[in-house]
Amino acid sequence: QSALAQPRSVSGSPGQSVTISCTGTSSDVAPYRYVSWYQQHPDKAPKLMIYDVSKRPSGVPDRFFGSKSGNTASLTISGLQAEDEADYYCCSYAGSYTWVFGGGTKLTVL
Amino acid sequence: QLVQSGAEVKKPGESLKISCKGSGYTFTNSWIAWVRQMPGKGLEWMGIIYPDDSDTRYSPSFQGQVIISVDKSISTAYLQWSSPKASDTAMYYCARAPDDSRHFDYWGQGTLVTVSS
Numbered sequence: 001q002s003a004l005a006q007p008r009s010v011s012g013s014p015g016q017s018v019t020i021s022c023t024g025t026s027s028d029v030a031p032y033r034y035v036s037w038y039q040q041h042p043d044k045a046p047k048l049m050i051y052d053v054s055k056r057p058s059g060v061p062d063r064f065f066g067s068k069s070g071n072t073a074s075l076t077i078s079g080l081q082a083e084d085e086a087d088y089y090c091c092s093y094a095g096s097y098t099w100v101f102g103g104g105t106k107l108t109v110l
Numbered sequence: 111q112l113v114q115s116g117a118e119v120k121k122p123g124e125s126l127k128i129s130c131k132g133s134g135y136t137f138t139n140s141w142i143a144w145v146r147q148m149p150g151k152g153l154e155w156m157g158i159i160y161p162d163d164s165d166t167r168y169s170p171s172f173q174g175q176v177i178i179s180v181d182k183s184i185s186t187a188y189l190q191w192s193s194p195k196a197s198d199t200a201m202y203y204c205a206r207a208p209d210d211s212r213h214f215d216y217w218g219q220g221t222l223v224t225v226s227s
Contacts, residue, residue, distance in 0.1 A: 034212035051213035
């Protein structure tokens with residue numbers, strides 16, 4: 001199991017949109033609609049932002065949008081706000097009750 | 111919620127066991143996963159256990175390196191090392207995956223483990 005590939009960093013100005021990609025393989029992202037995304041602020045526990053590719057838990061703003069095509073999933077954040085600055089991790093189910101995380105992406109709001 | 115045990119400082123080779131106590135839901139109906147985060151690094155999925163029957167799965171990277179267990183009578187999952195190494199120094203999180211789901215909806219606050227001579 002290798003980590004899913006994410007860009008190390010992305011940035012955007014307040015109000016703009018950014019997209020974070022997450023590339024896996026035919027063993028994890030591709031065959032399942034079980035990609036989730038987690039937001040982690042410094043020295044805090046991760047927080048679930050998107051699950052099952054595109055579903056949002058209660059309380060997560062609709063500015064957060066998830067999608068998937070083939071072995072690549074994406075998280076798009078629109079209307080960037082200062083509080084969105086954080087690390088973001090994708091995670092994919094890999095079968096047989098195993099999971100794999102992405103390497104993480106640092107989002108900077110300029 | 112999930113409440114983890116406090117920070118640990120151990121010497122290499124000293125056995126170590128950290129815990130994660132669930133409350134506010136039916137503990138036996140959800141999987142509990144453990145996730146490692148080394149200093150300044152990303153999240154790594156270590157393994158998962160189903161409290162009802164102790165069915166346990168490990169990442170190949172952690173198989174044989176740690177043991178995940180549970181005591182459902184006190185709604186607590188555990189992560190243990192028989193002989194920790196300095197490279198095990200990290201923050202460890204537990205996280206819940208509700209039955210029939212494939213994501214982690216609630217996370218513990220984390221347990222910082224330091225292994226140093």
